Amino acid sequence: xxxxxxxxxxxxxxxxxxxxxxxxCAKPSAKAGPGFAGAAEKVYVPxxxxxxxxxxxxxxFSGQIAVYGLPSxxxxxxxxxxxQDPEKGWGYSEQTKPMLMTSYGFVPWDDAHHPSxxxxxxxxxxxxxxxxxxxxxxxxxxxxxxxxxKEIIEIPNSAGNHGSPxxxxxxxxxxxxxxxxxxxxxxxxxxxxxxxxxTGLISFVAVDKNTGKMTLAFQxxxxxFDYDLARPGKGPxxxxxxxxxxxxxxATSLLERxxxxxxxxxxxxxxxxxxxxxxAQGKADNWPAKYAHNWIDEAQIGHSEMLSGAKxxxxxxxxxxxxxxxxxxxxxxxxxxxxGEYIVAGGKLAAVIPVxxxxxxxxxxxxxxxxxxxxxxxxxxxxxxxxxxVQKPGLGPLHTEFDANGxxxxxxxxxxxxxxxxxxxxxxxxxxxxYYSIGHLMIIGGDTRKPDGKxxxxxxxxxxxxxxxxxxxxxxxxxxxxITGDKMKMLLDFxxxxxxxxxxxxxxxxxxxxxxxxYSLAENKDPCATREEKAAKVERKGKTVHxxxxxxxxxxxxxxxxxxxxxxxVYFHVTNLEQDWDVPHGFAxxxxxxxxxxxxxxxxxxxxxxxxxxxxxxxxxxDFCSALHQEMQGYIRVSAAGSNVPIAFNAPK
Ligand code: RUQ
Ligand code: CUA
Numbered sequence: 106x107x108x109x110x111x112x113x114x115x116x117x118x119x120x121x122x123x124x125x126x127x128x129x130c131a132k133p134s135a136k137a138g139p140g141f142a143g144a145a146e147k148v149y150v151p152x153x154x155x156x157x158x159x160x161x162x163x164x165x166f167s168g169q170i171a172v173y174g175l176p177s178x179x180x181x182x183x184x185x186x187x188x189q190d191p192e193k194g195w196g197y198s199e200q201t202k203p204m205l206m207t208s209y210g211f212v213p214w215d216d217a218h219h220p221s222x223x224x225x226x227x228x229x230x231x232x233x234x235x236x237x238x239x240x241x242x243x244x245x246x247x248x249x250x251x252x253x254x255k256e257i258i259e260i261p262n263s264a265g266n267h268g269s270p271x272x273x274x275x276x277x278x279x280x281x282x283x284x285x286x287x288x289x290x291x292x293x294x295x296x297x298x299x300x301x302x303x304t305g306l307i308s309f310v311a312v313d314k315n316t317g318k319m320t321l322a323f324q325x326x327x328x329x330f331d332y333d334l335a336r337p338g339k340g341p342x343x344x345x346x347x348x349x350x351x352x353x354x355x356a357t358s359l360l361e362r363x364x365x366x367x368x369x370x371x372x373x374x375x376x377x378x379x380x381x382x383x384x385a386q387g388k389a390d391n392w393p394a395k396y397a398h399n400w401i402d403e404a405q406i407g408h409s410e411m412l413s414g415a416k417x418x419x420x421x422x423x424x425x426x427x428x429x430x431x432x433x434x435x436x437x438x439x440x441x442x443x444x445g446e447y448i449v450a451g452g453k454l455a456a457v458i459p460v461x462x463x464x465x466x467x468x469x470x471x472x473x474x475x476x477x478x479x480x481x482x483x484x485x486x487x488x489x490x491x492x493x494x495v496q497k498p499g500l501g502p503l504h505t506e507f508d509a510n511g512x513x514x515x516x517x518x519x520x521x522x523x524x525x526x527x528x529x530x531x532x533x534x535x536x537x538x539x540y541y542s543i544g545h546l547m548i549i550g551g552d553t554r555k556p557d558g559k560x561x562x563x564x565x566x567x568x569x570x571x572x573x574x575x576x577x578x579x580x581x582x583x584x585x586x587x588i589t590g591d592k593m594k595m596l597l598d599f600x601x602x603x604x605x606x607x608x609x610x611x612x613x614x615x616x617x618x619x620x621x622x623x624y625s626l627a628e629n630k631d632p633c634a635t636r637e638e639k640a641a642k643v644e645r646k647g648k649t650v651h652x653x654x655x656x657x658x659x660x661x662x663x664x665x666x667x668x669x670x671x672x673x674x675v676y677f678h679v680t681n682l683e684q685d686w687d688v689p690h691g692f693a694x695x696x697x698x699x700x701x702x703x704x705x706x707x708x709x710x711x712x713x714x715x716x717x718x719x720x721x722x723x724x725x726x727x728d729f730c731s732a733l734h735q736e737m738q739g740y741i742r743v744s745a746a747g748s749n750v751p752i753a754f755n756a757p758k
Contacts, residue, residue: 108702109585110517112388114491115532117238119251120566124289125199126360129660132402137278138583138637139492140518140594140595141595141596144172144587147223147587148178148258148596148597149175149177149586150177150179151706155174155613155617156174156175156177156179157175157178157611157612157613157699158176158549158560158610158612159172159173159174159181159482159610159611159613159616159617160172160174160175160176160549160562160606160608160609160610161173161220161234161608161610162174162468162564162583162601162602162604163171163217163218163219163220163224163236163603163604163606163607163734164183164186164188164217164603164604164605165217165581165603165604165605165606166184166216166219166603166604167188167217167602167604167644168182168185168186168187168188168214168216168238168603169183169184169185169186169187169190169217169282169320169603170220170234170236170247171183171184171601171602171605172186172252172379173375173583173598173599174341174613175549175562175585175697176333176585176596176597177559177597177612178585178597178599180602182228182252182749183602184234184247184252184253185254186215186217186238186245186247186254186257187205187212187214187216187217187238187243187245187291188206188213188214188215188272189214189256189700190211190700191699191700191701192700192701192703193703194699194700194701194702194703194710194712195254197351197699197700197712198702198710198712199676199709199711200224200242200401200405200406200407200408200631200709200713201401201712202225202258202407202643203399203407203408203409203642204211204254204399204400204401204409204445205399205408206321206397206399207241207243207259207396207397208259208261208395208396208397208407208411209241209641210653211569212241212707212722215238215241215482216239216240217236217237217238217239217245217606218236218237218239218606218607219236219237219269219270219271219606219607220234220235220236220607220609220682221234221235221236221270221271221279221525221609222234222272222598222699223274223312223317223448224272224273224274224553224607224609225234225275225276225553225634226274226275226551226556227274227275227339227340227343227445227554227555228550228553228554229328229479229550229553229609229611229615230276230290230524230623231248231249231253231611231615231616231619232248232249232276232317233247233248233249233276233617234246234249234609235247235269235272235279235319236270236487237266237270237281238257238266239260239265239266239267239284239640240265241578242259242260242261242263242265242266242281242283243257243258243259243260243266243268244257244258244260244266244269244270244279244281244310244319245257246312246317246319246439246566248317248617249616249664250616250619250620250621251620251621252620253401254401255317255340255400256317256319256398256399256400257317257319257398257399257400258310258319258320258321258396258398258399258400259396259398260281260310260396260399261321261394261395261396261415261467261533262287262290262291262306262324262392262394262415262417263281263283263308263324264283264284264285264287264382265284265333265334265447266281266282266283266284267284267332268280268281268282268283268284268332268334268335268349269281269282269308269335270310271335271336271337271346271445272312272319272347272691273337273341273343273363273377273603274337274338274340274343274504274554275343275540276312276314277311277312277561278310278311278312278322278337279319280307280308280309280335280337280346280348280377281307281308281310281335282305282306282307282308282333282334282348283305283306283307284302284331284332284333285331286299286300286303286305286328286330286331287304288303288304288328289301289303289304289305289306289326289372289578289679290392290393297357299329299355299357300329300355301332302589303329303355303394304327304328304329305326305327305328305330305331305350306324306325306327307323307324307325307327307348307373307375308321308323308324308418309322309323309325309377310322312572312709313547313737314450315474316705318356318400319398321396321412321415322381322384322416323379323381323384323415323416323417323418324382324392324415324416324417324418324419324424324425325417325420325432326419326420326428327373327377327420327482328372328479328480328482329355330350330352330353330355330371331348331350332348332349332350332373332440333348333349333351333436333437333438333721334346334348334349334437334439334504335348335349335439336439336440336441336448336552337377337380337441337633338448339439339441339443339445339465339553340444340445340446340450340554341444341446341463341658342441342444342445342446343376344376344377344378344379344446344509345374345375345376345378345463346374346375346377347372347373347374347430347439347441347448348372348375348439348622349370349371349372349373349374349436349437350371350372350373350436350437351370351435351436351437351451352364352435353367353370353371353455353479354366354367360457364435365435365454367434368433369431369432369433369434369517370431370432370433370434370435370436370452370488371429371430371431371432371479371686372429372430372432372436372439372448372450372461373427373428373429373430373482373563374427374428374430374448374466375427375486376425376426376427377424379401379425379426380418380423380426380747381673383418383422383426384416384418384422384698386648388418388423389416389417389418389422389423390416390417390418391414391415391416391417391686392414392415392416392417393413393669394413394414394415395411395413396411396412396413396415397410397411397412397413398410398412402467403630403631404629404630404631404632405624405629405631405708405709406631413443413498414539414663420482421481425470426484426486427482428466428470428482429479429484429485430448430449430461430466430485430486430487430490431476431480431485431486431487431639432452432461433453433455433456433457433459434453434454434455435453435454435455436450436451436452436453436455437451437452437453437504437581438450438451438504438505438516438545439451439746440504440505440506440507440552441552442482442507442528443509443554443555445463445540445552445554446462446463446464446555446620447461447462447463447492447513447526447528448458448460448461448463448466449461449505449515451502451503451505451514451515451516451743452502452503453501453502453503453518453597454473454501455502456484457494457496457497457498458494458495458498458502458515458526458531459491459507460491460492460493460494460528460531461490461491461492462490462491462492462494465489465491466485466490466491467492468489468627469485469486469489469631470483470485470521472733474486481559482621492531493530493531494531495515495524495526495531495532495533496518496531496533498515498526498533499515499517499521499522499524499536500518500520500526501517501518501519501520502515502516502518502524503515503516503517503518503519503543503544503545504506504516504544504545504546504607505552505716506546506547506548506551506552506556506561507528507548507552507613508548508551508556508558508588508635509555509556509557509558510558511527511528511529511536511715512525512526512527512528512534512595513525513526513528513542514526514528514548514561514588515546516543516544516546516563517543518542518543518544518566521538521539521541521542522536522537522538522539522543523536523537523539523543523545523546523563523593524536525537525587525593528641532621534591535591535592535593536593537586537592537593537594537595539563539565539584540565540567540568540571540582540585540598540688540713541565541566541567541568541569541571541596542565542566542567543549543565543566544564544565544566544607544729545564545605545607545608546561546562546563546564546604547562547564547607547608547609547610548559548560548561548562548588548612549610549612550610550611551607557612557665558588558589559588559589559594560585560587560588560589561585561586561588561593562583562584562585562586562608562610562611563583563584563586564581564582564583564601564605564606564607564608565581565582565583565584566581567579568580568581568600568603570581572643573596579602580600580601580691581600581601581603581605582598582599582601583598583600583601583608583757584597584598586598586600587596587639595688597681605664606714608687622687622706623683623684623685623686623705623706623707624705624706625644625684626680626682626684626706626707626710629680629707629708629709631678631680631708631709632712633653633676633678633709634651634678634680635654635655635677635678635680635709636680636682636755637655637682638652638657638662638682639756639758641653641654641663641754641756641758642663642754642756643663643666643668643752643753643754645668645673645752648672648673648674649673649674649675649676649680649726650668650669650673650675650676650752651676651747652675652676652677652678652741652754653678653680654678654679654680654692655679655680655681655682656679656680656681656682656683656690656692656704656726656737657682657683657690658683658688658690658730658731658737659726659730659732659733659734659736659737660700660736660737661679661692661724661726661737661738661739662689662755662756662757663739663754663755663756664738664739664740664755665739665740665753665754666739666740666741666742666753666754667741667742667744667751667752667753667754668742668744668748668751668752669716669741669742669743669749669751669752670744670745670746670747670748670750671716671717671718671719671743671744671745671746672713673716674713674714674715675700675713675714675715675741676711676712676713677692677694677711677712677713677714677718677724678709678710678711679692679702679704679709679710679711679712680704680708680709681704681705681706681708681709682707682745683706683707684706684707686706687705688706688730689703689704689705689728689730690703690704690726690728690730690737691703691704691726691728692704692710692712692724692726692727692728693724693725693727694712694714694722694723694724695722695723695724696716696717697712697714698712698715698723699712700712701727703727716741716743718743719743719744719745720743721740721741721742721743722740722742722743723738723739723740723742724738724739724740724741725737725739726738
């Protein structure tokens with residue numbers, strides 16, 4: 106246990122020195138030197154060759170997911186999720202706008218932290234990847250054969266969906282926890298009434314086995330702490346999920362000090378199978394709630410529906426559904442080892458890494474080894490559930506992942522390193538500095554029952570002096586580390602988009618052959634689709650003009666349009682007639698106040714344009730698609746309001 110003096114020291118290191126505490130401990134041998142012998146060969150993927158793994162890095166405050174290859178660190182694609190993306194028209198095209206609807210209205214941005222691959226039998230199954238929106242609580246599902254967002258569900262009554270969306274071992278649920286406790290349901294109360302009025306919620310979102318469709322199954326009402334991160338159990342601990350909490354002090358101001366008082370906070374151990382039963386027995390209450398559920402249908406069209414009501418379970422009505430595991434000290438990450446027996450916590454300010462035992466936890470529950478309760482939730486005796494403590498691991502433990510050989514790897518934010526330790530004796534075996542101030546780390550498959558123990562990725566917050574400086578903002582960094590030997594070996598370091606919090610990776614062979622190449626034009630069910638050039642047309646309906654347009658190398662039909670007037674709203678419905686892989690066409694028109702369209706082969710996308718001056722305006726293809734890409738252009742004429750220029754357009758007969 107940490108002495109008060111040591112606690113002060115750690116606090117001083119964390120807050121006094123700020124983030125820079127990092128560089129004090131980790132002396133950069135930054136210049137490539139002898140330490141890097143052989144590294145280049147390990148990460149070099151020759152031109153034209155494929156990487157061995159896909160890695161999915163969250164974009165953090167970019168709201169997106171970035172797809173990289175490993176070991177090369179090459180960026181392949183940014184998948185737009187919670188943030189509008191003018192490059193692809195995501196959140197701007199009429200078909201995708203509904204995806205960003207929430208109960209707060211249209212929300213074109215979020216903070217995305219934790220990508221989480223779907224699992225079957227505690228292994229990555231390569232079907233979907235889920236990710237959380239932190240700020241306006243949401244969970245998204247991305248289809249891995251299209252690498253496109255297909256569904257977003259809002260999490261009602263939640264505030265700060267940080268501990269999310271971790272997947273249970275058979276993707277029965279994605280779980281989410283409120284980072285911030287709030288008056289729930291919301292009401293107008295003094296902030297000073299936190300202890301009486303503020304509470305948290307842990308949410309279970311069910312995932313349909315076949316379609317992936319997400320449904321808010323139930324929520325559990327918990328005391329007003331800050332719930333930070335989560336991991337469902339696996340193997341013997343399947344049916345349980347673990348959630349860290351901090352601020353058990355219930356402070357509302359200056360949390361850096363006021364929420365760092367208690368020697369231990371809690372991990373909430375939730376028996377979700379029992380919660381399911383209690384809900385089935387009608388023990389949950391119906392809370393008012395309003396939340397959006399958005400999805401892309403088979404016609405590639407987005408829909409948004411507003412749902413209401415949530416089933417909320419009070420722990421007092423379902424005894425045994427939740428226990429608190431005392432855990433030093435403001436724990437952040439919680440991670441379950443491949444066997445499902447060990448539950449490892451990263452206490453940001455703790456001097457040790459505590460490892461809880463699931464089997465001991467079960468015994469302690471059976472023997473009622475409690476030391477008290479928090480709002481009726483039994484608190485287990487620390488010593489009864491502890492498997493062991495890793496001594497002197499470093500400073501600021503955050504997150505832990507696992508290899509296939511019984512080793513654990515914990516990221517140390519303050520001392521800016523990764524420490525490798527053994528699950529057998531909890532002894533530290535190796536440590537490696539990372540540059541700088543690591544948050545999450547990721548081992549390929551490190552959260553499954555069978556990690557692929559080849560590489561580890563460090564996701565670092567600070568890159569001072571690592572890359573060419575780029576003004577006040579510097580890129581965050583990912584660092585690839587070889588973990589095949591006894592000693593960890595730094596291989597590669599590459600910048601990332603936004604702020605990668607967590608990442609997931611999967612063998613390329615598991616999904617690369619499932620990649621969709623085109624959408625079927627014959628099966629295009631968009632009501633605004635134009636399946637052949639002969640069908641292209643322009644129609645006026647009152648003050649709106651619909652342009653049903655096709656694109657194919659290297660022209661649009663129609664490419665001359667007249668009869669539009671000031672005061673009209675023009676919808677360009679562009680169908681890409683190509684049925685060939687990797688031939689999107691773009692569409693942009695002068696003065697458009699939204700974005701381009703990037704239309705995939707066989708797909709229809711619609712952009713809205715409100716002309717605001719009289720004249721003749723060009724439109725063109727933005728994606729260099731062919732030798733005559735520059736010829737892929739056209740004009741639209743805008744006349745004064747009330748003009749007698751008739752609607753006219755050119756199209757083959
Ligand atoms: S985290 S601050 Cu996953 Cu360590 Cu978001
Ligand atoms: Cu089509 Cu460029």
